[in-house]
Amino acid sequence: MRYIIIGAGAVGGTIGGRLFESGHEVVLVARGPHLAALRENGLRLAVPEGVRTLPVPAVGGPQELTLQPDDVLVLAVKTQHSAPLLDAWSARPVAGGGTAGELLPLLCAQNGVENERLALRRFRRVYGVCVWLPSTHLEPGRVAAAGSPLSGILHVGRYPAGRDATAERIAADLSASRFHAPVSDDVMRWKYAKLLGNLLNALEAVAGPVTGELRRALAARTVAEGEAVLAAAGIGHPGREEQEAVRGDRVTLVPVEGEERGGGSSWQSLARKAGDIEADHLNGEIVLLGRLHGVPTPLNGALQQLANAFAREGRAPGGLPEADLAELLDG
Template identity: 35%
Template sequence: MRIVVVGAGGVGGYFGARLAEAGHEVTFVARGRHLAAIRERGALLVRSPLGEARVDARHFVESPAEVHQADVVLVAVKLWDTEDVAAGLRHLTDGGARVLSLQNGVQKDTVLRRHLPEDAVWGGVCYIAAVIEEPGVVVHRGPMQRIVLGAYQGHPADGVAEFHEACVKAGIDAEVGADIARTVWEKYVFLTGLSATTTAVRQPIGVIRGNPATRELLREVMAEAVAVGRASGVDLDEAFADAQMAAVDTLPAGMTSSMAHDLERGNRLELPWLSGGVVSLGRELGVPTPRNRTVADVLAPYELGRPAPDA
């Protein structure tokens, strides 16, 4: 298959490298210091407990405009870049490409559909712990590396089975979701809870779940997200947040979130699309979201990165 990966960070770098290893024609869109290091080294290096991978630098470009045809486009940029990326993919969807966002949040596909035909946008989520350790090097931590994808209800599923098969043959744990909208929201509920608490409290999940006050904060952050999802028409179980707490108790005690990692490094946060997204969607739907609102307010000074001392 002809695959374009927009964003060669932890998510895009890992999954794109596995697909390239399997013999697919994969082109990566990267930029900045990461792209410069890849070109200087001659390859992207992916370190993983499942095996190291290298992707030759000749497969990297700076813009989707440099790619003329594709079967599937994987979007793996940070959420604030979605609008700009979507605007640059129309020539590929006009040629028949399908677009699969592996980003966080539930508003990502709404943004894509503002610029692209609805039928061209698949729904999907991924589960992986992978980061850019240094420019040119992606590190995959732990064995988990899973993609769930599917066409949204009412839209044709052309190409879904073919891409699913490509992922499986590349060694990726992949699944076609029966109700992909619900799958996207289920991940959003969990991710919002994990991100909100580990970032605001600045402690890993073991500490969060072990303290009665922060444990309840985690449950209520997720419960608010469930309420917003149900109000938007998604078939979420009303008790989904409680069920997720049982799953939380099985997580490694030292587990944290990518947003907490970004806060620690002084990077920009995806806050407006996580707890902030729950708040904005709740406001539109008339659903109270006081816990997410508090998290969003507490973290607001860090949204664009570490604030200057004299700001």
Template identity: 35%
Template sequence: MIKPNKTRYIIYGAGAIGCSVGGHLQRTGHQSVLIGKHGHIDRINESGLRLITPQDSYQISIPAVTSPSEIDWSWNDIVMLCMKSQDTEEALRSLVQTGVDTFNIPIFCVQNSITNETVAARYFERIYGVMVGFTGIYLEEGKVYNPVEGNAGYLEAGIYPSGIDDLVNQAVSDLSEASFAIQANSNIMTAKGAKLLGNLGNALRAICNGKGDEECYMERARKEAEQCLIAAGLPFEQRTELAGRTRAHRGINKLPANVRNQGSTWQSLMRRKGSTEADFLNGEIARLGKVYGIPTPFNRLLQRIVRDMARNQATPGKYTANELYKMAEELSLKPD
């Protein structure tokens, strides 16, 4: 039963994370609306969202549309951006075109990368960051796996660029009721910077599909990223600090039988989407490297290869991590 006089959560980006967040909010009485693509949304409207966790399988009746123009907007709406970063700016422009109050409607960036909040701030006044510390799996229309046992996953939320307010506390309370482990973080971009360092491996896992020594490659890619973030004055904490909080609060990852997952970029290749988030993860590091004169061959190579694989609709496993390492070292010897 939906709770009266409560905030309505507009989940823009009905993928694995968006459906996990929106589905759990809706099933625990917090009014939610999904915005997503035809096919997935059509299936949800036909038979509900199937949200599968290690404990239960839910068939959730939830309003779902394919455009923000289909929503009758209200003063108590909160927008949660949950799409991949390559789709963020188009989504924000679509929101603006609906005539929503850009000075008052809150935008929560429930996304990887550190680029989304800055883009959102060009269009909207009230921007919030959310660090996503759990995985979701979306490989089939109308069905999403939230493979976390004990709770729905770990989140941190705060004002962009820093701070906490009553709305953050309200979102924390509502998402806690929706079975997420979540806490407010006044330095949310520091946490998201650390998460970025981990997400740099999304492209590697998609390219290699588990083949080869990924850690050796990632050590070099993260070193490039840390140098770039420091040069740009962008905040990040040590990955071990964020990982410690995540382990302390998040439930146990438990994939269902016969379901694989090598990360969100791997899922994009498996679904043959034609694009991935790598331009806003590894590509953001490559951009910063260009600005500050820092070579970034290990990130640039991942960006280039996974982009080509997505364009050609190639499936994961094109190279091993060892082969990529040699290619990146060769690239590092070429003049930029």
């Protein structure tokens, strides 16, 4: 199996780099300065064992590849970038006949719960991946993953539900590449649990680390809104004990040479001045479900708007004044 990683950022770069290290054929798909750096110098993967340069092939898009019947597509971009990439890749021919959308498995290694629905409109074989992978991508050509002894936990399952031989084989490859990769018959259950944790991405992005009484109180209320919405929608998810039983001591954050982890994926979007952010598909998912089921979600709505404004205006992460934070809590 050849793994084509569409989006070689923090998550995609780590997954691709670890698979390449363990002997699998991998192609990274990137753009702009990141693509140029990957082509010129290879992928610099910084992990607790050290920093290594991996000569992983890199391309700018599907037009640069001849797809093969045993290829696996791994979508690892933010949700706001998914639709055009799904369009571009699904229509590509596969050697021997047929298109990628008809024949190839597509894994959504992404936050949120919308990507799989978008993918299933275009791909027949869609797999969800619940990603617990502490990683950072702030400079072209370099990705850092601070997890040890494993880089992350990747639940894999067929979408909308079930498992098959392909899911088992992919999970085996990931498990041999410094990941814990259980196969789940209901992978979206795990992705909804991850969504609740990701509701704090916007808070961290606009206000900095979630420490201190004020930020912790905002965090608790934000997650409580999400839990109330999922309950009203009848959407189940693993509780804290079940999640902790899976995590155990498999992934512990360890300092990485030359890397000071500043924050999660949304924080990194602001730090890189990406111009957009994933809040519409994290906090915005809770806002949407709240409107559908009559549950108020004022904090998630406010954080969604703030994160979008920070991204649109190019503001640095963590710049929201304390007075504005207090007003959020009082509102």
